[in-house]
Amino acid sequence: MSELALTLSRIQFGFTISFHIVFPAITIGLASYLAVLEASWLKTRQTVYLDLYHFWVKLFSLCFGMGVVSGLVMAYQFGTNWSGFSNVAGSVTGPLLAYEVLTAFFLEAGFLGVMLFGWNKVGPGLHFTATLMVAIGTLVSATWILASNSWMQTPQGFELVNGKVIPVDWLKIIFNPSFPYRLLHMVIAAYLATALFVSAAAAWQLLRGKDNAAVRKMMSMGLWLILLIAPLQVVIGDMHGLNTLQHQPAKIAAIEGHWENRANEPTPLILMAWPDMAREKNHFALEIPVLGSLILRHSLTEQIPALKEFPADERPNATIVFWTFRIMVGLGLLMILLAVTSLWLRYKNQLYQHKAFLRFAVAMGPAGVIAILAGWFTTEIGRQPWVVYGVLRTADAVTPHTTSEVAVTLTLFVLIYLAVFGMGTMYVLRLINTGPKTGEALQGDAISINPSDVDEFALAPEFHPDAKTPSAGKDQ
Amino acid sequence: MDLSLVWAIIILFGIMMYIIMDGFDLGIGILYPFFQEKDDRDLMMNTVAPIWDGNETWLVLGGAGLLAAFPLAYSVILSALSLPLLFMLMALIFRGVAFEFRFRATDTERHFWDKAFLGGSIAATFFQGITLGAYLQGIKMANQAYAGGPLDWISPFSLFTGLGLLVTYALLGSTWLIFKTTGELQATCYKLSQRISIVLFAIIIIISIWTPLMDSRIAERWFTLPNLLWLSPVPLLVALVFYKLQAALKAKAETSPFIYTLCLVLLGYAGLGISIWPNIIPPEMTIQAAAAPPQSQAFALVGAVIIIPIILIYTAWGYYVFRGKVKPGEAYH
Numbered sequence: 165m166s167e168l169a170l171t172l173s174r175i176q177f178g179f180t181i182s183f184h185i186v187f188p189a190i191t192i193g194l195a196s197y198l199a200v201l202e203a204s205w206l207k208t209r210q211t212v213y214l215d216l217y218h219f220w221v222k223l224f225s226l227c228f229g230m231g232v233v234s235g236l237v238m239a240y241q242f243g244t245n246w247s248g249f250s251n252v253a254g255s256v257t258g259p260l261l262a263y264e265v266l267t268a269f270f271l272e273a274g275f276l277g278v279m280l281f282g283w284n285k286v287g288p289g290l291h292f293t294a295t296l297m298v299a300i301g302t303l304v305s306a307t308w309i310l311a312s313n314s315w316m317q318t319p320q321g322f323e324l325v326n327g328k329v330i331p332v333d334w335l336k337i338i339f340n341p342s343f344p345y346r347l348l349h350m351v352i353a354a355y356l357a358t359a360l361f362v363s364a365a366a367a368w369q370l371l372r373g374k375d376n377a378a379v380r381k382m383m384s385m386g387l388w389l390i391l392l393i394a395p396l397q398v399v400i401g402d403m404h405g406l407n408t409l410q411h412q413p414a415k416i417a418a419i420e421g422h423w424e425n426r427a428n429e430p431t432p433l434i435l436m437a438w439p440d441m442a443r444e445k446n447h448f449a450l451e452i453p454v455l456g457s458l459i460l461r462h463s464l465t466e467q468i469p470a471l472k473e474f475p476a477d478e479r480p481n482a483t484i485v486f487w488t489f490r491i492m493v494g495l496g497l498l499m500i501l502l503a504v505t506s507l508w509l510r511y512k513n514q515l516y517q518h519k520a521f522l523r524f525a526v527a528m529g530p531a532g533v534i535a536i537l538a539g540w541f542t543t544e545i546g547r548q549p550w551v552v553y554g555v556l557r558t559a560d561a562v563t564p565h566t567t568s569e570v571a572v573t574l575t576l577f578v579l580i581y582l583a584v585f586g587m588g589t590m591y592v593l594r595l596i597n598t599g600p601k602t603g604e605a606l607q608g609d610a611i612s613i614n615p616s617d618v619d620e621f622a623l624a625p626e627f628h629p630d631a632k633t634p635s636a637g638k639d640q
Numbered sequence: 641m642d643l644s645l646v647w648a649i650i651i652l653f654g655i656m657m658y659i660i661m662d663g664f665d666l667g668i669g670i671l672y673p674f675f676q677e678k679d680d681r682d683l684m685m686n687t688v689a690p691i692w693d694g695n696e697t698w699l700v701l702g703g704a705g706l707l708a709a710f711p712l713a714y715s716v717i718l719s720a721l722s723l724p725l726l727f728m729l730m731a732l733i734f735r736g737v738a739f740e741f742r743f744r745a746t747d748t749e750r751h752f753w754d755k756a757f758l759g760g761s762i763a764a765t766f767f768q769g770i771t772l773g774a775y776l777q778g779i780k781m782a783n784q785a786y787a788g789g790p791l792d793w794i795s796p797f798s799l800f801t802g803l804g805l806l807v808t809y810a811l812l813g814s815t816w817l818i819f820k821t822t823g824e825l826q827a828t829c830y831k832l833s834q835r836i837s838i839v840l841f842a843i844i845i846i847i848s849i850w851t852p853l854m855d856s857r858i859a860e861r862w863f864t865l866p867n868l869l870w871l872s873p874v875p876l877l878v879a880l881v882f883y884k885l886q887a888a889l890k891a892k893a894e895t896s897p898f899i900y901t902l903c904l905v906l907l908g909y910a911g912l913g914i915s916i917w918p919n920i921i922p923p924e925m926t927i928q929a930a931a932a933p934p935q936s937q938a939f940a941l942v943g944a945v946i947i948i949p950i951i952l953i954y955t956a957w958g959y960y961v962f963r964g965k966v967k968p969g970e971a972y973h
Contacts, residue, residue, distance in 0.1 A: 226740050232693055233736035237729045239703045243718025244725055250718075251784065254711025255932045259940035262708040265701045266947040273697045274954045277690030278961055285961045331935045563719040569790045573726050580730050584737055584756075591744040 172570040173245050173562050176577060178544075180237055182537055183581050187231030189536050192306060192351065193358020194224040195299035197385075198279075202292050212377045212602075219378065219600035220362075223592055225280050228272075230588050234581075239265075245570070246551075249561035253329045253552050256322060256337055260312040268305035272298050306351055314343035316552050317543065318411045329555070341411055345404035346543075352397050353539065355389065356499060357532025362386040363502075364529025367522040369599040378600040380516055383525075387515070391503035397496060402459075408543075409460055412553060413469040415546035418482035419489045420456060421446050424470045431456035431468045436490075439482035444472060480546045488545070492538040495531045502528050643937040647709035648920065648927045650944055654705055656909055658698035660812065660902055665692045667813020669735050669761020670806060672754065674832060679968055680825055681754060687820040687966045689739055694955055696736070708940040712784060713920045713930040720779045720786040721771050724793050728767035735760030762806065769805030773798030776851065776912065778923040797854060804843040808905060811836045815898040820966050826894075833897055834889050841882050844908055848875065851915055857923060858915045871914060878907050 198217055205213035239261070242250050250258075278286060278294040286294070321336030322329045331337055366383035369375070409416045416422075421439040422431060423446065433455035437446035460468050471479055502524060509515040547553055551561040665688040675681055688695075707714040718725060738757035745753055774793035781787055814833040818826055852859035862871055885900035920927045931937065 222744075226744065229693075229737055229740040232696065233733040236696065236700060236732060236736075237726075239700045240718060240725055240729060242707065243703070243714045244722035247715035247719040247785065250707055250711050250715040254707045254714060255936040258704065258706075258708030258711055258714070258932065259936050259943075261704040262701070262940045263943050265697065265704045266943050266951065269697045269700055270694065270947075270951045270955070273694035274951065274958050276693055277958050281690040282961055328933075330933045331939065334935075334939050563715075563722065564785075565719070565722065566790055569723065573723070576726075576730060580733060584733055587741065588737060591741060595744070 166567050169565060169567040169570050170559055170562050172567065172574050173565070174558065176245060176570060176574040177241060179574070179581070180234065180241065180577055182540075183585055184231065184234040184238055185536065185540060186533050187227045187234060188302070188305070189350075189354040189357050189533065190227045190361065191224060191231050192302040192354035193356075193361075194220055194227065195295075195302045196355065197358060197362065198224060199292075199295050199299040200385075202295050206288060206292055212381050215378045215600055215602060216382055219595075220382075221280065222595055225276075226588060226592055226595075228276065230585055232273075234585070237577075245563050245565070246561050247563040249551055249556065252327065252556050252561070253316075255329050256315060256319075256331050257312050259331075259334075260308050260315070260338070264305055264308035264312075268301045268308065271304065272301035275301070303351065306354070307347060310347045310350055311338045311340070311343055314346045315340050317346070317547055318342040319552055319555055324555070329552075342404070342407050345400065345407050348400050349397070349404050349539075350536075352393050352400060353532065353536050355393055356397060357536055359386040359389040359393075360499065360502075360528050360532040361530075363390065364526045365596045365599070367525035368529075368596065370516055371519070371522045371526065374599055375516065376600075376602050378602060382600065383516065387503060387506040387510075387525075390499060391507060394496065394499040394503050398500070401493075401496070405460065408546075409468060412547065414471070414474045414478060415480055415485070415543070416460065417469055417471040417474070418480045418485045418546055419542060420460075420468070421449070421482055421486045422456065422468060422470050424472045425467045428465075429467070430454040430458075430463075430465050431460065433459060434486075437486065439486050441479070441481060441483060478549060480548045485542045485546045488538040488541040492535045492542065495535040495538070498528060499531060499535075642928075643934055643941060644709070644927045644931040646941060647705070647931075647937055648918075650941075650948070651702060651705045651709065652913060654698050654701040656906070658695070658702055659909060660905055661695035661698060662692070663809045663905065664688070664812040664816040664898075665695055666735070666761045666765050667809040667811070667816065669757045669813075670765060670810045671813050671817070671832065672758040672761070674828065675825070678750070683821060683825060683966060683968055684817060685739065685742065685757070687817065690962050691958060692736075692739060694958065696732070705940075705944070709932050709937050710920055710927065710930045711932050711936075713925070713927075716779060716781060716784070716786050716921055716925075716930075717775065720788060721774055721793055723790060724767045724771045724774065728764050728771065731760045731763035731767065733760070735764060761809075765806050765809050766802040769802035770794075770798045772805065772912075773801030776801070776916065776922060777854065779921050781921065781925065797850060800843075800850070801847065804840075804847060807836060807840045807843055808908070811840050811901050812898075812905065815901045819895055819898045822965055830889055830892065834886070837882065837885055837889070837901075840904070844878060844904075847908075848911070851912075855915075855923065861915060874907060874911055874914070878904065878911075881907065 198220055201213045201217040201220070204210070205217065242254075242257070275294040275297040278291065279298050282291055282294060315337055318341045319329075319337075320340050321333040322331050324330070362382050363386035366379050366386065369379045370383070405416065418439075420431070421434045421437045423439075423444055425431070430453070432451040432453045434446065434449050434451045437449040437451075439446050454464060456468065457463055457466055471482060505521060505524070506515060509518050509521055515521075549557050549559065551558045668684050668688055671684070672681060675684065703714070706717075734756040738753045738760065742750060742753040742757065770793060774795065777795060777797055779786065779788065780792065811833060814829045814836060817829045818833060821829070852862055861867060881900050881903045885897060885904065888896040888900060916922045918926050918928075920930045
């Protein structure tokens with residue numbers, strides 16, 4: 165196994181999972197959003213919720229489809245490219261993955277058909293149940309996969325026999341030390357990413373002068389959610405960081421670009437720097453004294469472990485994780501700024517008119533997804549050189565394929581993913597550009613209420629004045 | 641209780657569910673070249689659009705179950721067959737996204753996703769069949785790891801099983817369409833089914849002769865006493881089902897051709913299972929030797945035993961909701 169083949173295998177895994185994670189993240193958020201929309205419609209019978217449901221379900225099904233096919237690759241890649249990992253740790257990650265399939269994938273897939281195609285086949289209550297099951301499925305899925313990933317970060321509840329992991333206590337394995345923080349952090353991140361995406365889609369419509377009840381409603385819902393959970397994410401992120409400091413101090417040292425401790429000097433917070441792994445130092449460091457200790461130790465004096473305290477071959481790449489972490493945090497702060505500004509504009513009654521704010525909201529559309537990727541880069545690259553922390557090195561986990569074999573599959577994956585998911589993204593953006601219409605539920609072939617109710621629905625002008633008249637798009 | 645045995649049965653069941661369920665929806669893609677009209681293609685796709693995703697989930701269960709219960713087999717088989725499996729997964733990407741993208745595409749773009757669906761279905765099936773053939777031929781092992789080369793999976797036999805699976809899925813697809821459609825489309829499917837079933841029958845015969853010739857252990861399994869007596873009903877049943885299928889197609893029956901095709905597939909599957917049992921990595925590694933620690937198998941088994949029946953219930957409900965003939969222009973979401 166050459167060093168190059170290992171690197172290519174790592175790139176292949178990183179590439180395929182980076183593409184994959186975007187879709188589940190968005191589908192976790194959208195599934196819950198759709199459940200909320202349908203519940204709101206059932207409760208209030210305001211058709212704006214039904215219109216929004218029918219708009220977002222199109223995007224949901226696009227993202228879900230891409231998530232399924234890219235996820236299938238992940239389920240097999242553990243074996244095709246990481247057979248050492250499967251052989252040594254499959255006894256733990258295998259059952260967790262099996263539970264994910266049994267409790268989540270089937271649930272999502274089983275009810276997805278009814279959710280997408282079943283409006284005319286089942287009653288509203290049953291249809292809502294289907295939407296709810298899909299939403300629950302996405303969350304259950306996140307729970308199992310994060311239990312598995314967290315176990316790889318902070319393994320416990322097992323013993324090593326003949327170099328293989330033997331599970332001893334499944335509760336300890338599932339509820340490993342980093343699991344609660346990572347799960348909450350990721351689910352909230354998924355909700356944030358979706359809320360930012362939804363708000364950006366609405367802001368885009370408003371900027372183009374397409375103002376209707378559905379657009380306003382989704383803008384408002386998205387921004388309320390961001391206001392609620394973006395600050396919460398900071399708190400959970402902090403707890404997650406402290407947990408990492410306790411269990412993976414080398415990762416924190418790399419994130420902070422913190423090379424060495426001097427006697428009686430509290431750890432500074434390095435804002436900007438270029439950590440150099442070979443020379444074991446930072447270039448151009450811009451730092452604030454004591455703040456590192458304050459944030460990570462909640463103390464004015466206590467130090468955190470420094471990179472040089474770890475053997476050179478057990479240090480994660482600080483150059484990368486230093487920056488990915490800062491990208492994530494920076495975007496998080498911008499999200500809070502967006503949310504707070506929106507509150508002010510609501511108070512001023514300018515939320516749907518303020519051009520600069522709308523542009524800001526559009527620009528923040530992809531911020532959640534980028535932050536998720538940056539966060540995962542931080543935690544996964546920060547775990548190196550281990551695949552199971554302290555138990556199995558990445559170099560021992562890889563399948564010893566030839567360099568050319570991995571080069572071929574990696575090239576194909578890159579070409580196919582860019583082409584297929586590139587087109588998918590184009591379809592997503594095209595739908596976003598079209599935007600939700602008043603009377604969306606009645607458009608084209610998407611009739612989604614019982615035929616007997618259609619007339620009544622169509623004749624309720626207070627809900628959608630433009631649905632049956634030629635003056636479409638001129639309401640509000 | 642032998643946990644490994646129970647798990648082997650669960651995984652075999654999962655793979656069987658996958659083969660018959662994703663089989664007919666892959667088959668629809670394979671049959672696309674015989675139908676050029678957009679309306680026909682829309683209709684064909686709509687017969688499986690609400691269920692294909694659940695069908696494909698059985699493939700994930702096969703992988704996850706194997707990793708949970710037999711991590712050694714998972715790591716060895718998947719590294720040995722890494723290329724055909726990855727090619728299959730890549731092909732499944734094209735056909736999977738085609739379900740959604742086709743409805744989102746403009747008229748000028750749609751032909752691209754038609755081709756993606758067609759090509760993806762054919763390539764996925766072909767590589768799946770190659771994987772199956774290469775697996776049956778056996779995997780070279782040393783020190784609990786794969787010891788062969790990256791291209792060992794290419795052989796006349798594996799290419800032939802690739803072809804065989806294409807024909808199998810095409811027949812599942814065309815009899816499924818008989819079941820779900822009416823009129824001209826259905827009439828075409830009657831004709832297609834008749835021809836495809838004859839080809840499939842020939843392929844089953846060839847594989848039945850080829851496998852024992854290829855591997856003396858398989859020959860021994862089938863052609864020594866008393867096995868010969870126990871196993872002789874299998875080929876006889878194949879012949880009987882084939883005959884019934886022909887009769888049903890001639891009588892223009894709507895449901896039974898699909899059922900008989902399912903029986904044919906199950907018999908073929910059973911035949912291959914008999915040939916390699918109790919090995920999980922042919923030609924030598926048994927299911928017990930590749931087993932995960934009992935703690936892993938038992939933990940995952942609790943979930944499987946409780947949840948799989950529930951899955952079957954709501955999957956059946958999903959099929960029930962979308963029962964009956966699919967009409968042209970029926971609502972998409």
